[in-house]
Amino acid sequence: MSRLNDANIKLAREIIARYPRPKSALIPLLHLSQEQNGYITREAMQHLGELVGVTSAEVYGTASFYEMFKFEPVGKYLINICGTMSCALMGAHELMHHAEKKLGIKAGGTTPDGVFTLAHAECQAACTEAPTLQVNYRYRLRVTPDDLDRLIDNLRDGKLNDEFPPHGVLSKVRQSIDASRAVGAKAPEDVNEAPAWLDGKAAL
Amino acid sequence: MSKTYVHAPGFVAGDRPKIVTSRFEFADSFTLERYLATDGYKGLRAALSRPANEIHEDVKSATVLGRGGAGFPAGTKWGLTPQQVWPRYLVVNGDESEPGTYKDRLLMERDPHQLIEGCLIACYAAGLSQCFLYIRGEMALAQERVATALNEAYAAGYVGKNILGSKFSVDIILHWGAGAYVVGEETALIESLEGNRGMPRLKPPFFPAANGLYGQPTIVNNVETLANLPWLLTHGVAAYTAIGTKTSPGTRMVAVSGHVKRPGVYEIINGTTTFRDLLYGEEFCGGIRNGNALKAFVPGGGSAPWFTPDQLDLPFEASQVGPAGSMLGSGAVMVMDETTDIPAAALTLTHFYAHESCGKCTPCREGGTWLERILRRVVNGEGTDADLQQLLEVGAMICPGAFPHAANEKLGLSAVPFPYKMTTICFVGPSAYAPVHSALTLFRSEFEARVKKRVTIPVTVVANETANVGASA
Numbered sequence: 147m148s149r150l151n152d153a154n155i156k157l158a159r160e161i162i163a164r165y166p167r168p169k170s171a172l173i174p175l176l177h178l179s180q181e182q183n184g185y186i187t188r189e190a191m192q193h194l195g196e197l198v199g200v201t202s203a204e205v206y207g208t209a210s211f212y213e214m215f216k217f218e219p220v221g222k223y224l225i226n227i228c229g230t231m232s233c234a235l236m237g238a239h240e241l242m243h244h245a246e247k248k249l250g251i252k253a254g255g256t257t258p259d260g261v262f263t264l265a266h267a268e269c270q271a272a273c274t275e276a277p278t279l280q281v282n283y284r285y286r287l288r289v290t291p292d293d294l295d296r297l298i299d300n301l302r303d304g305k306l307n308d309e310f311p312p313h314g315v316l317s318k319v320r321q322s323i324d325a326s327r328a329v330g331a332k333a334p335e336d337v338n339e340a341p342a343w344l345d346g347k348a349a350l
Numbered sequence: 351m352s353k354t355y356v357h358a359p360g361f362v363a364g365d366r367p368k369i370v371t372s373r374f375e376f377a378d379s380f381t382l383e384r385y386l387a388t389d390g391y392k393g394l395r396a397a398l399s400r401p402a403n404e405i406h407e408d409v410k411s412a413t414v415l416g417r418g419g420a421g422f423p424a425g426t427k428w429g430l431t432p433q434q435v436w437p438r439y440l441v442v443n444g445d446e447s448e449p450g451t452y453k454d455r456l457l458m459e460r461d462p463h464q465l466i467e468g469c470l471i472a473c474y475a476a477g478l479s480q481c482f483l484y485i486r487g488e489m490a491l492a493q494e495r496v497a498t499a500l501n502e503a504y505a506a507g508y509v510g511k512n513i514l515g516s517k518f519s520v521d522i523i524l525h526w527g528a529g530a531y532v533v534g535e536e537t538a539l540i541e542s543l544e545g546n547r548g549m550p551r552l553k554p555p556f557f558p559a560a561n562g563l564y565g566q567p568t569i570v571n572n573v574e575t576l577a578n579l580p581w582l583l584t585h586g587v588a589a590y591t592a593i594g595t596k597t598s599p600g601t602r603m604v605a606v607s608g609h610v611k612r613p614g615v616y617e618i619i620n621g622t623t624t625f626r627d628l629l630y631g632e633e634f635c636g637g638i639r640n641g642n643a644l645k646a647f648v649p650g651g652g653s654a655p656w657f658t659p660d661q662l663d664l665p666f667e668a669s670q671v672g673p674a675g676s677m678l679g680s681g682a683v684m685v686m687d688e689t690t691d692i693p694a695a696a697l698t699l700t701h702f703y704a705h706e707s708c709g710k711c712t713p714c715r716e717g718g719t720w721l722e723r724i725l726r727r728v729v730n731g732e733g734t735d736a737d738l739q740q741l742l743e744v745g746a747m748i749c750p751g752a753f754p755h756a757a758n759e760k761l762g763l764s765a766v767p768f769p770y771k772m773t774t775i776c777f778v779g780p781s782a783y784a785p786v787h788s789a790l791t792l793f794r795s796e797f798e799a800r801v802k803k804r805v806t807i808p809v810t811v812v813a814n815e816t817a818n819v820g821a822s823a
Binding site: 280 | 488528702
C-alpha cells in the first residue's frame with residue numbers, strides 16, 4: 147500500500163522530467179513518499195526505484211544517508227530540539243530534560259499514543275534565536291520551558307493544526323512549471339553547443 | 351514567549367549600507383509585487399542589455415567574495431570552467447547548516463526573488479544552461495517561499511524560456527535535501543543532487559567548475575554570494591567597491607549568537623568592521639550579557655579555531671584573520687562569556703562534527719568519534735590526564751603538523767596561521783578537532799581541573815616482582 151498513489155505518480159513524473167538524469171529526482175521523490183505515508187517503506191523504495199530506473203537497494207542506499215528519512219513510523223509531531231553550540235550556550239540541554247519529563251519519554255522515543263517523537267537535532271540555522279526547536283521542520287524560537295509546555299498541550303489539543311502539518315509534509319507549496327515557459331531538461335550528452343546568448347552580443 | 355512563526359526573525363537593521371537586506375524592513379518583502387516596487391529585476395535587465403562576458407568581467411572586477419566559507423572570489427570561480435565544454439550548470443548552495451550560521455535562510459525566506467535574480471545573472475554571465483537551487487531539507491518555510499517566488503517569476507516571464515523576451519533562456523529547479531551537514535561541501539552537494547549519498551568526491555579535480563554535476567562543468571555558489579549580484583548590476587561596480595575594502599568589498603551578513611546582549615543577524619561593512627565593533631558596538635550587539643566579561647568567541651562558524659579578547663580588534667578581513675590563526679568562514683560568531691564551561695562548549699561542536707561525518711575518510715569517521723568520546727569522558731569528570739594528551743594525538747592524525755590557534759599574551763602563545771594540513775577529503779574531520787584544539791590550547795587549566803591524575807605503577811617494582819616470580823619458579 148505504500149507505492150505512490152496516482153496523483154503522486156503524476157507529480158513524480160513531472161519532477162523527474164525536470165532533471166537531466168532521472169536519479170536526481172530521488173530525494174524529492176522520497177520526500178513525496180514520506181509525505182504520503184509518514185515514513186519510507188520497503189515497497190515505497192521499490193516503487194521509487196522503478197520510477198527513476200535504479201534498484202531498490204540503491205534507493206535505500208541514498209535514503210539511509212539522510213537524517214530526515216524515517217524507516218519506521220514516527221509521531222504525528224516530530225519535535226527536534228537543537229543542541230549545538232549556540233543553543234547549548236542558551237540552555238538547550240535543560241530544555242531537552244524538560245521535554246523528556248513533560249512527554250515521559252527519552253530523546254529518540256515516541257509517546258505511546260503515537261502523537262510525539264522527541265529527538266536531538268543539530269544546528270537549525272536560527273542560532274541568534276537560541277534555544278530553538280522545530281516541530282515537523284517548522285520553527286519555534288527562544289523557547290522557554292513554559293513555552294514548550296504550552297506548545298505540547300496545544301499540539302495535543304489540535305489547536306496548531308494550521309501551523310504544523312503532520313510529519314512528512316514539508317513545503318506546502320510546490321514548484322510548478324508551465325509547459326509553455328519551461329526550457330526543459332536535456333541529458334548532458336545531447337548538448338554540444340554554447341548557449342545561444344553567448345554570441346558576444348547583448349541579449350536584450 | 352515564542353510567537354507563531356511568520357518569517358525568519360533575528361535580523362537587526364541599522365544605519366549602514368544595505369546590499370542584500372534592503373527589503374527586510376517590509377512585511378511583504380518576499381512577494382513579487384514588493385520586489386518589483388523596490389528595484390526588483392532591474393539588475394537582470396541591466397545585465398541582459400550587455401554581452402554576457404562583460405557581466406562576468408564586472409563580477410570579477412568587483413571581487414565578489416564567496417560567502418559560503420572559503421571566501422573564494424565568485425568571478426574567478428566562474429572562470430575556471432574549461433573552454434567549449436557544454437552544458438554547464440549552476441548549483442545554488444542553500445544547505446546552510448554550519449553551527450552558528452544564520453543568513454542564507456533569512457535571504458531565502460525574506461527575499462527569494464533577489465536570490466532568483468542573482469541566479470539568473472550568474473547563468474547569463476557564465477553561460478550556465480540550467481540552475482538547481484538546493485535548499486536544506488529542514489527549512490520548510492524557505493522551500494515554500496522560494497517555490498512561490500519561482501512560480502511567480504516563471505509566470506511573469508523572468509525565468510524559463512526567452513527571459514524578458516530575449517534569447518536568454520534558463521530553468522531554475524527547486525531541489526531540497528534531507529538532512530546531512532556534509533552536503534554543504536560542494537562536491538557532496540553535487541553527489542546529493544545526483545540522487546546519491548552525499549559524500550564529498552575525491553580531489554583533484556579541486557573545483558567542480560572543471561568536473562561537477564553529471565561530469566559537466568558546474569558552478570556551486572552560496573545563496574548570499576548570488577544575492578549580491580542584483581545590487582551589483584543595478585548600481586555598478588564602482589558603487590559596490592566603494593563599500594568595504596579593496597580586498598573585501600561590499601557587505602557581509604554576520605550572525606552573532608550566544609552570550610551577547612543583542613544576538614542577531616547584521617549586515618556589516620566588509621573588511622573594516624572589527625569584532626569589537628560587532629560585539630560591543632551599540633548599533634550591534636551592545637556588549638556581553640549581564641555586563642559579564644568575554645571569555646572566548648568563535649569567529650567564523652563551528653569549524654573555525656577560537657579567538658579570545660586579544661583578537662577583538664581584528665577586522666572582517668581574511669588576510670588578517672588567517673594569519674591570526676582562524677578564519678571568517680560563513681559569517682557566524684558565537685560568543686562565550688566568563689560563565690561558560692569551556693570543555694562542555696567544545697563538546698557540543700565536536701559532537702556535531704562526529705555525528706555529521708559521512709564516513710568516507712577513516713581519520714574523520716573514527717577520529718571524530720574518538721575525539722567526542724574522550725572529550726565526553728573528560729567533561730563528565732571521568733577522564734585522566736592521559737586523555738588530554740590523547741585528544742591532541744588523535745587530532746594530529748586528522749590534521750598533521752601545527753594546528754592553527756590564536757596568539758595569547760597571558761599564555762605567551764604566538765599565533766599559528768590558518769589553514770592546516772589534513773588527512774581527509776573535506777573539512778568535516780578537521781572541524782571536529784578545531785574546537786578541541788582551541789579549547790585545550792587556550793583553556794588547558796579548565797580541562798586539568800576536571801581530570802584525575804593517572805596513578806602509574808612504578809616500573810621498577812613490577813620488574814623486580816617479575817624477576818622474583820621467575821626465580822622461585
